Amino acid sequence: MFERFSPGARAVVTGAVTRAxxxxxxxVTEEHLLLALLDQEDTRGATxxxxxxxxxxxxxxxxxxxxxxxxxxxxxKADTDALAGLGIDVTEIVARVEETHGPGALTDDRPPTxxxxxxxxxxxxxxxxLEGSLRVCLGRREKTIGDEHLLLALxxxxxxxxxxxxxxxxxxxxVEGVLV
Amino acid sequence: xxxxxxxxxxxGDRDPRxxxxxxxxxxxxxxxxxxxxxxxxxxxxxSWQEIAAELGVSRQAVHKKHGRH
Numbered sequence: 712m713f714e715r716f717s718p719g720a721r722a723v724v725t726g727a728v729t730r731a732x733x734x735x736x737x738x739v740t741e742e743h744l745l746l747a748l749l750d751q752e753d754t755r756g757a758t759x760x761x762x763x764x765x766x767x768x769x770x771x772x773x774x775x776x777x778x779x780x781x782x783x784x785x786x787x788k789a790d791t792d793a794l795a796g797l798g799i800d801v802t803e804i805v806a807r808v809e810e811t812h813g814p815g816a817l818t819d820d821r822p823p824t825x826x827x828x829x830x831x832x833x834x835x836x837x838x839x840x841l842e843g844s845l846r847v848c849l850g851r852r853e854k855t856i857g858d859e860h861l862l863l864a865l866x867x868x869x870x871x872x873x874x875x876x877x878x879x880x881x882x883x884x885x886v887e888g889v890l891v
Numbered sequence: 892x893x894x895x896x897x898x899x900x901x902x903g904d905r906d907p908r909x910x911x912x913x914x915x916x917x918x919x920x921x922x923x924x925x926x927x928x929x930x931x932x933x934x935x936x937x938s939w940q941e942i943a944a945e946l947g948v949s950r951q952a953v954h955k956k957h958g959r960h
Contacts, residue, residue: 784923790916
């Protein structure tokens with residue numbers, strides 16, 4: 712599949728690994744793919760994100776939403792709201808756990824096991840995004856998988872990343888609208 | 892605001908999606924909480940047997956789940 716990836720899409724995949732390393736994450740997730748996408752400059756994906764206003768404070772707000780979800784052990788804002796409906800205050804739980812176990816205690820940031828000697832695997836969800844990008848590409852009758860296909864695939868998969876994106880106006884339809 | 896947020900905001904909502912979403916979120920929260928507590932117990936020198944007893948599961952189950960780190 713990777714032979715069909717454009718240089719931009721490859722840069723996002725390798726950038727995601729770098730992002731995971733920098734955050735000390737044991738695995739490469741959808742979040743790292745998105746952060747790597749945001750790091751690109753002249754690719755179709757990066758251009759689409761810029762066209763949707765994800766620069767400066769909006770981009771910072773998106774990154775903050777992702778960091779916040781990470782701190783809540785991977786629960787999105789919608790998850791938190793759903794739990795609030797049951798009377799469960801996730802913010803309070805996070806605060807208490809951090810009080811006892813230190814900041815970021817609920818973040819899954821354990822180092823990779825020594826057996827793997829630092830090699831970070833992609834999570835099942837992140838792999839599905841890569842597979843999804845191929846499907847999106849084929850669906851659009853395009854030959855090369857670009858980072859815009861990765862972006863479309865990210866918006867299409869339910870979870871923290873697509874919700875944070877949607878909250879910042881980046882949905883599948885919105886991205887399609889700015890890709891010409 | 893995302894769709895799910897809208898859904899949750901509707902007071903007294905009986906839409907199963909809201910309840911199911913909460914269950915799924917709770918399950919993930921529970922997994923994270925368990926990981927934190929097990930790590931903390933191990934750091935304080937607890938044996939897998941002792942941790943398993945408190946969690947109400949077998950020693951093998953808890954070791955298989957958390958033993959890699």
